[in-house]
Amino acid sequence: DAGVTQSPTHLIKTRGQQVTLRCSPKSGHDTVSWYQQALGQGPQFIFQYYEEEERQRGNFPDRFSGHQFPNYSSELNVNALLLGDSALYLCASSEDRDSMDVPEAFFGQGTRLTVV
Amino acid sequence: AQKITQTQPGMFVQEKEAVTLDCTYDTSDPSYGLFWYKQPSSGEMIFLIYQGSYDQQNATEGRYSLNFQKARKSANLVISASQLGDSAMYFCAMRESTGGFKTIFGAGTRLFVKA
Numbered sequence: 001d002a003g004v005t006q007s008p009t010h011l012i013k014t015r016g017q018q019v020t021l022r023c024s025p026k027s028g029h030d031t032v033s034w035y036q037q038a039l040g041q042g043p044q045f046i047f048q049y050y051e052e053e054e055r056q057r058g059n060f061p062d063r064f065s066g067h068q069f070p071n072y073s074s075e076l077n078v079n080a081l082l083l084g085d086s087a088l089y090l091c092a093s094s095e096d097r098d099s100m101d102v103p104e105a106f107f108g109q110g111t112r113l114t115v116v
Numbered sequence: 117a118q119k120i121t122q123t124q125p126g127m128f129v130q131e132k133e134a135v136t137l138d139c140t141y142d143t144s145d146p147s148y149g150l151f152w153y154k155q156p157s158s159g160e161m162i163f164l165i166y167q168g169s170y171d172q173q174n175a176t177e178g179r180y181s182l183n184f185q186k187a188r189k190s191a192n193l194v195i196s197a198s199q200l201g202d203s204a205m206y207f208c209a210m211r212e213s214t215g216g217f218k219t220i221f222g223a224g225t226r227l228f229v230k231a
Binding site for chain 2: 044048056106
């Protein structure tokens with residue numbers, strides 16, 4: 001059983017460009033969260049998707065948007081890239097449960113985005 | 117204010133010895149969950165252990181235990197019998213009942229296990 005898979009693994013983009021990152025959740029999972037991890041920092045929550053809708057959003061500008069498909073896979077889109085968007089982007093999948101004691105236990109290996 | 121504080125940027129431990137990674141947190145929510153994750157150089161976050169704010173006993177999972185001191189708002193991770201494969205970044209994280217579905221992470225501690 002494949003876990004969470006993300007593509008591509010590495011990406012180099014130029015300032016001002018747009019980028020799309022992809023995530024396939026673990027089999028049986030219906031919820032996808034996206035995190036940005038800048039170098040030397042912990043991950044920061046971008047948003048979470050459930051039932052094809054953005055359920056919760058962190059403190060990120062509207063340049064960051066996403067989508068969830070009927071098969072639960074998800075995309076993260078970033079427009080008008082800035083140098084500061086360079087980071088590791090992590091996707092986490094889980095089953096929907098209304099409980100804070102359920103950890104996000106399954107993460108992908110991330111997409112390393114470099115903006116030049 | 118920082119919600120999760122990890123004051124040790126790097127730690128060294130001798131193989132087979134125990135090591136404690138520090139974590140303090142800040143919340144006014146009476147109901148919350150605390151987590152520790154390991155991040156090897158491959159990048160993925162590996163969930164290690166969970167502690168609920170109402171749990172009376174400290175959580176344990178194999179060689180991992182969480183030293184939960186609620187009044188001091190600390191949730192230190194103890195790794196016993198360190199192995200070379202334990203070398204990685206370790207993140208303390210929290211979910212609050214009022215925070216919805218987001219997990220808040222600390223800045224991490226890099227652990228180096230020496231042979």
